Amino acid sequence: MAPIPEKITYRIDEASKLTGLSRSFIYERMSRGELKSLKVGKTRLLLRSDLMEFLSPSPPRP
8 A cells, every 4th residue: 555645735723733733823823923824715735844834843943
């Protein structure tokens, strides 16, 4: 059986389930510009790469 390919984009509810972050937390970070998103029609999507970048630890500040 072939492996299931990873999705390129996630809806907000999918990202919430995958990460354990609440929908309101995700929306708040999007409104602050901390988490990039795109809108396709009426659907708000998160690119997998943007979600992974948001979740990666940031380097220490000097």
